[in-house]
Amino acid sequence: MTDTFPTAPSVGTSMPAQHPSQEARDFLALRRSANKAFISTPGPTPQQLDELLAATTRVPDHRRLEPWRFIVFEGEAREKFGDAAARVQEEEAPQAGFKALEETRGLLMRAPTVVAVISSPKDDNKTPIWEQELSAGALCYNLLLTANAAGWAGCWLTEWISFSSGINKVLGLERGERIAGFIYLGTATMDPQERARPEATPVQRWTATD
Ligand SMILES: Cc1cc2nc3c(=O)[nH]c(=O)nc-3n(C[C@H](O)[C@H](O)[C@H](O)COP(=O)(O)O)c2cc1C
Secondary structure (H helix, E strand, C coil): CCCCCCCCCCCCCCCCCCCCHHHHHHHHCCCCCCCCHHCCCCCCCCCHHHHHHHHHCCCCHHHHHEEEEEEEEEHHHHHHHHHHHHHHHHHHCCCCCHHHHHHHHHHHHHCEEEEEEEEECCCCCCCHHHHHHHHHHHHHHHHHHHHHCCCEEEEEEEHHHCCHHHHHHHHHCCCCCEEEEEEEEEEEECCCCCCCCCCCCCCCCCCCCC
């Protein structure tokens, strides 16, 4: 299902700073995440996913630090992660019952392909960590967009597995690294409905005051 993405031109090539397109406007204005309970097979093949991830990294990134990385879960790796996560949960939340542990084992089974986006800020003594973490957030969103554009349904979830030191250890995160989110990708078995959208986000046109 994935159509190919153009490869990036060589460094220094003149690039358009705008890209007017009704199709792109429709896509952005009507974008919708898939419902996490309705993402099934097929998902992207490993080759399609690699292409998707390469296109996804075209995000704003101050000083080109690439302060992020991906961890991909496909096939039985999803189940193995679930087992490891349940063991972490038993340690971190001993009160968790059988049902909660079963839920944990099934977390990554909710989609054929799951990509953890890892915020991996670099210490260059110049670029604030906050900026680098924002870039990781942009990467998560861009993965949703590129996946949608390639024909895949997607959803950005965090849940407790994004905020656990035990899970960070299972995934081999280094000091300072954090999970920005798990992006679930596949084919929607049921289209989501529109949900309420912001109607009155505060927009202040700043004027200087004395
Ligand atoms: C950082 C982040 C974490 C999220 N984590 C969850 C989550 O753990 N569970 C959940 O149901 N939705 C979560 N969401 C919300 C969904 O990804 C999605 O945005 C929401 O269902 C609305 O759909 P929409 O993207 O079409 O507006 C999260 C969103 C963001 C930005």
